[in-house]
Amino acid sequence: MSNTGPKPKRLKKITGWFQRTNVSSSSSNSISNPSISSPNIDHPTQPSESPNIDDPPQYVEPPNRVNALERDPGLRSAIWKYPVNEHDSIRKAYILLGPFQPELVFPLSEHGDQQRRFQYSWFKDNPWLEYSIALDKAYCFPCFLFDTENSKNHTFTLEGFRNWKRICVSDNMFVKHVGGITSPYNVAMQKWDLLRNPEKHIETILESRSRKDVEDNRMRLKAAIEAVRLLANQGAPFRGHDESEDSLNQGYFKEVIKSFSRMSVEVERVVLGNAPRNAKYTSPTIQKELLNILGNKVRGKIRDEVGNSKYCILVDEAVDTSSKEQMAIILRFVDSKGLIRERFFKIVSVPNTTSQTLKNEISKVLTMYNLQVRNMRGQGYDGASNMRGIFNGLKSLFLQECPYAYFVHCFAHRLQLTLNATAQGCMTFGNSFYLEFLL
Structure with a gap:
């Protein structure tokens, strides 16, 4: 006996929950997705089933702007139109791609009674130059990278340049666009150079400079610590009567550091007169701090020696x-x-x-x-x-x-x-001791 009851609903596989939704046009969907293909004339179109409210909404991945950048400078959008947090990533992606300089037979365009066209040789003389195949116009790649909405000149960024007649020795628009040192083009070129060369970034320069300062400060501090350790061990005074630069004897502390500098060129490069005025490490305050640190180390050793x-x-x-x-x-x-x-x-x-x-x-x-x-x-x-x-x-x-x-x-x-009482009770001994002490 045949079963005429309703067929059980087919369970959805687990992989179906993670299938990406195709957001392309309806024509492409009809090809790639059989479930939404065009109706067959041999079979009447059945009404679509109502959506199941229990099914979770399918995730639609947002488009990746960096991986889908428009190469043609006449069709691409300005970078300042993107969200602010994406500007640097888009600039770096365009820098990796480089200027758009296609090699093809460029179309002719009328300029008065003459017909002129873009020349491929202009790319060699102007590495910053770009060409739009769609609009037959020239653009500036570094100016596009760092152009702003409030820029006063959008000729080589948004509008594009097409007057090929003005590319001559007497009236070269490319040379005028480059301009002087402070021109917008040169400012954009400097930014482009810094962005594509990480070693020239300001944070890299500051980091390398900071590492150098740390090494110099450590060398300077080591010299001061060794001087303090030597003088403390010998029980010698640190300071002198005259510690000025013209003094022949600036005290034990500075004289010991001078002796260190004479033994090592690296130490001489960072101590005393070659040190920054705010980091010489020779003031009495620094000396006392170093003495206190060394004293705490010694007391810690004595405490370990005492034990329990x-x-x-x-x-x-x-x-x-x-x-x-x-x-x-x-x-x-x-x-x-x-x-x-x-x-x-x-x-x-x-x-x-x-x-x-x-x-x-x-x-x-x-x-x-x-x-x-x-x-x-x-x-x-x-x-x-x-x-x-x-x-x-x-x-x-x-x-x-x-x-x-x-x-x-x-x-x-x-x-x-006992010695005091004995010396006071014997005047002869006291006087002879006093005279011997004076001699």
Whole structure:
């Protein structure tokens, strides 16, 4: 028995969802797409089915302007008519194609009583020249690339030039179009040259110049770092009494850099007088910054040397030549090899010498380098009351946090007090010592 019921709807394959819709003319669609071919006269045209609302809309790919550029200069659109974000890509695509210079038999055109035509030899004399086959006109390729809507002269861009009679020695329109250095043609030629040569781009030039400046700055900074390292290691002063350019001795720091420059031409090229005025790296501020960086490196090494072991502190304060209180902190510990080490750790400028101020500054330094106060096992100060006071002295403040931080009167201070008392009690010894010191 035959089945007279409705036929089941054929399921759509998955590839059908991704087929590109043909947006060309109806004639081309009738050839390429059988589903919309012309009706057959032997079969009546059936009414089209209503669209299925469940089917997703098919994606129509937008036309690629760069891949479909018009080559004929008389038929193509001006670049400024495209969206702004596509200008550079279209210019680069046209630059890759180059000027449109067809080699053919050019048609004749009447100019008064004469007939003239475009000459192919003009391309050799004018590489910028283009020819439109559709309109039999000449155009300028670089002017087309960088023409603007507000340009005052569109003869060789939008309108085109066709008066072949004016291409002669006495009245050459091509020469007039080229003009002087500041002419629109020469400006467009410079832009064309920059766009087709990436190494001449302003960002490329700035990048190469920036790389050169970075290399010079690194060389200059290395010379300054080595000078600071040498002088700090030897404990020598950095600055001199007269650091002017006419001075015979500009101080240790600049003299060391001079010695570096005499040993290397590359260093001489970037330091001192050959360096920019804003990047000489010889000012006291730069010297102090470099010293601080090197000091932090050394303190980091000392902290690694201490590790998790217990330690003691030796502290003393003194007034420098600028009448500022300076506190020196020294760490005493046993290293991983079982040897006792004493390392000068840091000098801290303090506003006053009260026990609480000294305690706060010491705790700040220890906390900065992750040295816990609870690991302290000894304190060594002088015999002043603010240091060894039972109730409010510096040792008492630390004992409140760590009861194992025993206080010991510093042996160096004891020796100093002994020598002072001995010298004061023996006048003969004191005078002879003073005379020997003077000699």
